[in-house]
Amino acid sequence: MHQGSLRTLEVMTGPSRRVVALVLVALLLLHGTVSSSAQTLRDDEQHLFAFLKNVLPGYPSPFNTSVPTCQWQGLSCIGLGAQQRIKSLALGGLGLNGSIPYSTLGALTSLTYLDLSYNLLTGEVPWDVWSSLPNLVHLGLSNNKLTGSLPKWVNMNQLLELNLSENLFSGPIPDSFGANLRYLKQLDLHGNNFSGPMPAFTNNKFLSYLDLSSNRFTGGVSYATFYIQELLMVNLSRNLLTGTIPDEFGWLYKIRTLDLSENNFEGPIPDFYNLRELRQFHVSSNGLNGSLPVNITRLPYLWDLGFANNKLTGSLPPLPWGMSSGIIRFLDCSNNFLSGSIPWGLLASENLAVVRLARNRFTGSIPTNVTTQMQEMDLGSNNFTGDIPATFTSSHLLEKLDVSSNQLNGSIPWDSITELHSLRYLNLAYNRFAEGALPNFAQFVNLSYLNLSSSYVSGSIPDSVGELRSLLQLDLSHNQVTGNIPTNLSQTTNLMSLDLSHNNLTGEIPPELVSLMSLSTLDLSFNNLSGVVPNANQWTHFTNLSYEGNSLLCGAALNKVCPTLSSPAPSPSAPVLVAAPSLSPSGFNVPSILHRNSSSGLEAGAVVGIVIGISLAICAFLSTYLLFHKKSTYKKPRKENSSYLTGPVTFESDPCAWASLVQQPASIPVIMFEKPLLNLTFADLLQATSKFHKDSQIADGRYGPTFKGALPGGFQIVIKVLYDDGPSNELEKAAQLEAIGKIRHENLVSLVGYCLVGDERLLVYEYMENGDVHTRLHDSPDEAHHPENWTKETWADANEKFVVSEELGWPVRHRIAVGVARALAFLHHGCVPNVVHRDVTSSNILLDSQYEPHLADCGLAELVGSGKRYEMDLTVTEPVLGGTPGYVPPEYGQTWKATARGDVYSFGVVLLELVTGKSPTGQYFHDSYGGNLVGWVRTLIREKRGYKCLDPKLLSSGVESEMLECLRIGYLCTAELPSKRPTMQQVVGLLKDVHVDIVTCM
Incomplete structure (x- = not known):
């Protein structure tokens, strides 16, 4: 208080003095309050x-910052003047990166609205x-990378909306967590790693939205x-829920959306006749x-x-569906036993837009x-008979x-189908249509997929096929198509897959088709x-299988020389009759020329004779050279040893007994490419493996069993015995192995050797x-690989960069990826001829003493696959051409042709394994993810949740980027369309650009 005021107060007497004193006291209190409020705002x-x-x-x-913080x-703030407090923070999508420090947001005790969604x-x-935020009404933390579990107790009694979706939260949801949030109306926890039993929400009487x-x-x-009467939406899809669907869901009288799809529910679907407000009901991909x-x-x-995707039987109920026959818009009953x-009248429902009844009965x-x-109308894979209704013309959408x-x-x-100008996908394959010609394709301007395989199509391919500028896949195989392949096909510049196999096409393959730069699958066979x-x-990447059954094709792509001889020029005075070319013993096409002039006939005969003689001489020389060359490099076993078994015992039935009968x-040599001075024989291999005793066997791969042994000098070896017998000729066997x-x-x-x-x-x-690598990554109890445990930390010492006995550190994993990529790039681009591995898996990547990667089983796919024993061992999940489930690219199931781009896909799966630490397949991958690692990763990346894929054991090492x-590289390699995948040379460059300090493991 100022001195002047005090003096004035001293001289005053009576009532006046008391009034002035009260006023001064009030001013003093107000000054303290204002100072305190201003300090509170500064603290916020x-x-x-x-x-x-x-x-x-x-x-x-x-x-x-030129304006006040509020x-x-x-x-936004609450209060007036100096009494303001921060009330609302809406900072979504600002690129916030890092953790939330303690005593920052939690100290803003007047907050009622907090939204930090779509950040990092x-x-x-x-x-x-x-x-510490008791006044909070809305809390939004969705689409971040937040971790940890939910607390058992919260102080948010006023909270109405909680959104923690698309994060990395884990663990169970405590029952007490829901009990504390009594007034909650919306709860969204989707897209996390929460586990354990379903939480109870018995105290949440106002909950209407639950995801x-x-x-x-x-x-x-x-x-x-x-049991919450206010529920309007319940989404429990993509979990691991079991048991039956409770009848009690029928008590949710107000519910409008109920999604229980992609779980493991069994039993019948309850008859929810009480759910009069229900609009959407999904129970797909269960075991119902x-x-x-x-x-x-x-x-x-x-x-x-x-x-x-259930096991439903019986028939579809008759109309009306809903309040009238026109209420239904979307119906998916595919893949059942209906x-x-x-x-x-069902297909005539006036609002019906999508009907999927495929793969039923x-x-x-x-x-x-x-x-x-x-x-959309999908009726494929059923037993429908009759015609395709011409009334489809009315469905212009x-x-x-x-x-x-x-x-x-x-x-x-x-005539009717071509009127469907919106049509993008047309599949009429595998029916019994009457033979007919292909239509004018000019009307299918939007068509991207056309499959007429095995539909009795005949005639030639019209030039209007070039009008299909949006076409991605064309399949006319197994028909009676004749004529030439039209040159206009080169105008379908987006074409990725072309199958014209098993027809009667003639003429040349138009050279203009090389302009189809997106083409990744080709079949012109037969x-x-x-x-x-x-x-x-x-x-240059298409194999001989693409042209099989066309004996008159030639060129570098087939390693077959094209004919270069031409007939003599006809004399103007002597007409010439030219017959069809005949195949000479040397493999050249020699024209058979018939002249009316006898002297010309002699000259032609002389030319033909000379050519045939030279060709035979060349073949004889090459055969002799190869025979003696092979004999000089391969020591053929003595003839009496070729039939060395005296009973029905085979290697497969009993390796040890088989070995004893040799x-x-x-006297049986071991041909060594390295260390030839060892001068080994089969007896040394018997001693090293204890006569192929089962204790020496370390694996039983797709090509045959593998045994470990040590030679007398301490040199450790691995011996693989191929399942397939291979060629009957020993020289051919030796030539293959030497290659x-x-x-x-x-x-x-x-x-x-x-x-x-x-x-x-x-x-x-x-x-x-x-x-x-597979053993190093996944050799632990199944529980460790279950998604419920994917966020658990298992490092013995967080300060160690690498634990040899348990896990591979990130620098070593990256080095493995680079090494395998280099090996495949060499096979695809550095070998002559190029080699397709066909079985790139983490089990086929071996690690030496310094943890350097070595890709195994190279070339074995070419040796194994034709013998009876191998064919009998095939399972229905594996293509004939080779491959391991989870690693096989999707196109192999259609084309049955191994390609370099298929190897790229398999490598991509291995790369995803190294990044995620997860196996390529497992029961924990939902059908919505394709049932495998690739589908899971690609789904999360498309949803911008790729960070959830990273192996949590490595996240503490600071290598997340x-x-x-x-x-991302693995995502590129596993593209569904082969043409979208990079080459292995490109992959090597991409991986080298990823900065990793390579460590040497001791």
């Missing part, structure tokens, strides 16, 4: 600034955020969990059985039904009355039509094509001390 600002400095690069540049964008925040949510999808919840769903409940289709507002006919004819609103694999007959109504095969651009093992022995690269497991013992081929390799870059 300091806490906010501390948070922003930690998570916002370039702070405070995104904000206008006027910043995304920020990491780490756990501090405890004070959960416990727990894409987590790892297990167990059943009980009545107590969801029984029939489709009639009362579900009678619900008055139901327009979206999904029952696909039968009977399509209810009359439906019979009868396809209804002729179809709504004009239809956009139709984009996809699939009636493949039925028993449809009659003529294809091309036609009558002739001339030179194009050998430029991507056509006569004179010391493999010449394939040398520092990142390949090179063939050290071989031994031929009767029919068996024994391959000798150098032993790799540290085993294979490098791992994400390698994840």
Whole structure:
């Protein structure tokens, strides 16, 4: 108080003095309050600034600091003047990066709205955020990289909306967590790693929106969990829930959306006749059985039904569906065991846009009355008969039509189908149509997929095929198509897959087709094509199988010389009659020329004779040279040793007994490419492996069993015995093995030597001390690989860069990826001829004493596969051409042709293994992810959640950005379309650009 005021107060007396004193006291209190309020705002600002400095690069540049803090964008305050407090923070999508420090946001105790969604925040949510914000109404932390578990207790009694979706939260949801949030209306936890049983929300009487999808919840769903009358939307899809679907869901009278798809529910679908407000009901991809409940289709507002991928039987209920026959819009019953006919009028439902009934047992004819609103109709793989209704013309919005694999007959109504100008996908394959010609394709301007395989199409391919500028895949195989391949086909510049096999096409392959730069799959086999095969651009990657069954084709692509001889010029006075060319013994096409002039005939005969004589001489010389050359490099076993077994015992039935029956093992040489001075025989291999005793066997791969042994000098070896007998001629066997022995690269497991013992081929390799990558990555109990445990830390010492006995550190994993990529690049581009590995897996990547990678089984795919024993060992999950489930590219199931781009795909799977630490397949991968690692990773990357794929055991090492870059490379390698995949040379360059300090493991 000022001195003047005090003096004035001293001289005053009576009532006046008392009034003035009260006024001064009030002013003094007001001054203290204002000072305190101003200090409170400054404290809020300091806490906010501390948070922003930690998570916002370039702070405070995104904000206008020339205005008061409470006027910043995304920020608001409560109170007037100096009494203001920060009330709302909406900082979503600002690129916030880093963790939320303790005592920053949690100290803003007046906050009612906090939204930090779509950023890059990491780490756990501090405890004070959960416990010190009692006024919070909205908390949004979605689409970040936050980790940790939910607390058992929270102090947010006013919270109405909680969104933690698309993060890395894990662990169970405590029952007490839901109990503390009594007024919660919206809870969104989808896209995390929450596990354990379904939480109970018995105290949440106001909850209307609940999304727990894409987590790892297990167990059943009980009545107590969801007895909330206000629920409007429940999404439990993409979890691991089991048991039956509770009947108690029928008590949720207000519910509009119920999604239980992609779990492990069993039993029948309850008859939810009470859910009168239900609009969307999805139970796809479970193990449900029984029939489709009639009362579900009678619900008055139901327009979206999904029952696909179950075991449902019976027929579809008759109309009306819903309040009337026009309410239904989306129906997916594909991949069940449903039968009977399509209810009359169902396809005519006026709002029906998508109907999927594929892969069932439906019979009868396809209804002729179809709504004009239809956009997708998939009726493939059933038993429909009759014609394709011409009334489809009215469906001008139709984009996809699939009636493949039925028993449809009659003529294809091309006049009607060509009127469907919106059509993008047309599949009429595998039916019994009446023979007919191809239509004018000029009307299919939007078509991207056309499959008419095995549909009795005849005639020539019209030139209008060039009008299909959007076409990606064309399949006309197994028909009676004749004529030439039109040159205009080169105008379909987006074409990726072309199959014209098993027809009667003639003429040359148009050289203009090399301009189809996107073409990755080609099959022209079993036609009558002739001339030179194009050998430029991507056509250099197609194998001989693409042209099989066309004996008149030639060129570098087939390693077949084209004919160069031409007939003598005819004399003007002497007409010449030219007959069809005949094949000479030397392989050249020699024209057979018949002249009316006898002297000309003699000259022609002389030319032909000379050519044939020279050709025979060359063949005789080459045969003699090869025979003696092979004899000089291969010591053929004595003839008496070729039949060395005296009983039915084979190597496969009992290797040890088989070995004991081999006569004179010391006389059977082991041909060594390295260390030839060892002068080994089969007897040395018997001693090294204890006569191939089962204790010496270390693996039983797809090509044969593998045994470990040590030679007398201490040199450790591995012996692989091939399952397939191979050629009957021993010289051919030796030539094949010697060809493999010449394939040398520092990142390949090179063939050290071989031994031929009767029919068996024994391959000798150098032993790799540290085993294979698959064992190093995945050799632990199954529980460790289950998604519920994917975020658990298992490092014995967080300061160690690499734990040899348990896990591979990131620098070593990157080095493995680079080494294997270099090996494949060498096979694809450095070998002559180029080599396709066919079985690139983590089990085939071996590690030496320094953990350098070596790709094994190179060239074995060419040796094994034709013998009876191998064919008998094939399983239905493996293509004939080789490959391991989880690594086989998708196109192999259609083309059955191994390609270099297929190896790229398999390498991509290995790269994803190295980045994620997860096996390529497993029961924990949902069908929505394709049931495998590739589908899971690609789904998360498309959803911009790639960071969730990283191996959590490595996240503490500070290499997240490098791992994400390698994840991106793996994404490129595993593209569904082969043409979209990089070459292995490009992959090597991409991996080398990822900066990793390579460490040497001791």
